[in-house]
Amino acid sequence: MRALPHAARAYVLCAVLAGAYCAAPAVRPGAAVPWATTALLAAVHAVGSRVRARWPEWCSPVLLAGAFLLPPAAAALVAVPGALLARVERPPARARRAWRAARLSLAVWAASCAFAALNGPGTLSALWALGDGAQAPAGQVSPGTPGFPYALAAAVAAALVLGLTATTLEGGVLVTAERQSPRAAWWGRLPGALAPYLVHGPAGLAMAVLWRSPYGPAAALLVLLPMYVCACGFVLYRRESAAHQATIRALVQAVDIKDRYTRGHSERVGRASAMIARELGMSGERLEALRIAGILHDVGKLGVPTRLLRKNGPLTPDERRVIELHPEYGDEMVRGIGFLGEARAAILHHHERLDGSGYPYGLAGAQIPEFARVVAVADAFDAMTSTRTYRRARPVPTAVEELQRCAGSQFDPRMVGALTRALDRHGWHAAVTADAPEERGNVPAEPAPPLVRAAAPGASDDPGGPRPGTGGPGGGP
Known part of the structure; x- marks a missing residue:
């Protein structure tokens, strides 16, 4: 524990002492503990923790079955062997194992206490008696005894207590050891952390019912098979998601290295x-796809000669035509990346204009995909509010006024209104993207030119990023 801050050491030590205190009644002389059941459940949990170490929650039904079948003190012991034997990827290993054992023990103890408070054991005894049929003594099950629906509700409540306790304890470690804010450590994690336990509760109840059935523990363990399959699928999903994010990061880094004028621009547009x-009511996969579309909108610049992207003077008509190919280059580059979905349309069409004067295809109005209309507004807004080597950033209110002035001709008014409302609610903090002094040369900083020039109808924002003397708008490439 030498690598842990003092507050974290004290926190872990208190958790270990609390876990030992809760489990102590089970080892006192004369305690009525079904040791065979306790040992078997502990062994199953230990094996499960080793088999799927990256998602140990898949065997949470084992812990819940222990909470339903055993007294709270004995249930607290079920998690200890698995926690101590599980793999630890980061030091200090001993402290992490002790912490994991204490956290799970306290969580299972709390779940067992909640189940007992809701008369769950009595309901299970009634269910077992009903399952025995003719073997049940006459009068053992009274007509008023709660049935399976009540047992299910008690099991789900106990599972939520287990998840709440484990997540709350984990949040304390994040605050004391990793210096996270309490809001991020607790409120940001609770909803997602508790959701799986809505499934684990019924699974743990099924294990408990089958454990005492004529089929015995072997039948109860079959409940873990679908949980294991789900765990494997979840791990594969996480790996695929991580691969997607790595692909996106690599593309964005390549663009940033090539075009020093817009470094950091892609993340801010996303x-x-x-x-x-969010203002348009999107959520879930569509929201994430649109964020990715903003991040990757300029990936086609990888196909544009670097000398054009870094040119400090005005672009010639031929050079402009070359750079205006970057949306099509980007579409070709991401054609084989299936997970992008609607994001591809934004990469190809984010320089189209509502009045049909944009490129590459001169689409107008509703012909322009929704994602492209969103990214076009986000792209122009960030370009105007970012400081670059050749000009200073515009204030946010000035940039918003410019977007509103061009709404209906260059930008979709609905998207401009959504951004305006979002900025009023959340504000905007753009990072400075100016290059290091040694890369600036002698280009003087100057105010951003107007977004659309009345004297040049149909003129587009400089596709390579506005350069001094081009008269291009503040929109990005």
């Missing part, structure tokens, strides 16, 4: 796109 999406 953030602004997500803000607009």
Whole structure:
């Protein structure tokens, strides 16, 4: 525990002492503990923790079955062997194992106490007696005894107590050891952490019922088979998601390295796109897809010659035509990435304009995909509010006024309104994207030029990023 902060050491020590105190009644002389059941459940949990160490929660029904079948003190012992034997990927290993054992022991003890408080054991005894049929003594089950629905409700409540206790304890470690804010450590994690236990509760109840059935523990363990399959699928999903994020990061880093003028621009456009999406009522997969669309909108610049992207002077008409190919380059680059979905349309069409004067295809109005209309607004807004080597950033209110002025001709008014509402609610904090002094040369900083020039109808924002003297708008490439 030498690597842990003092507050974290004290927190873990208190958790270990509390866990030992809760489990102590089970080892006192004369305690009525079904040791065979306790040992078998502990062994199953230990094996499960080793088999699927990256998602040990898949065998939470074993812990819940212990909470339903055993007294609270004995139930607290079920988690200890698995926690102590599980793999630890980061030091200090001993402290992490002790903490894991204490956390799970306290969580299972709390779940067992909750189940007992709800008369869950009595309901289970009635169910076992009913299951025995003719073997049950006459009058053992009274007509008023709660049935299976009550047992299920008690099991789900106990499972939620287990999840709540474990998540709350884990949040304390994040605060004391990793210096996370209490809001992030607790409130940000609780909803997602508790959801799986709505499934674990019924599974643990099924194990408990089958454990005392004529079929015995062997039948009860079959409940873990679908849980294991789900765990394998979940781990594969997480790996695939991590691979997707790594792909996106690699593409964005490549663009940032190539075009020093817009370093960091992609991440901010993704953030602004997500803000607009939330205001439009998007959520879940569509919200994430739109965020990715904003991040990858300029990936086609990888196909544009670097000398054009880094040119400090005005672009010639031929150079402009070359750079205006970058949306099509981007679409070709991501064609084989299936998980992008609607994001591809934004990559291809984010330079289209509502009046049909954009590129690459001159689409107008509703012909432009919704994702592209969102990213176009987010792209122009970030370009105007970011400081670059050739000009200073515009204030956010000025940029919003410019977007509103161009709404209906260049931008979708609905998207502009959504961004305006989001900024009023959340504000905007753009990072400075100016290059290091040694990369700036002698280009003087100057105010951003107007977004649309009345003297040049149909003119687009400089596709390579506005350069001094081009008269291009504040929109990004």
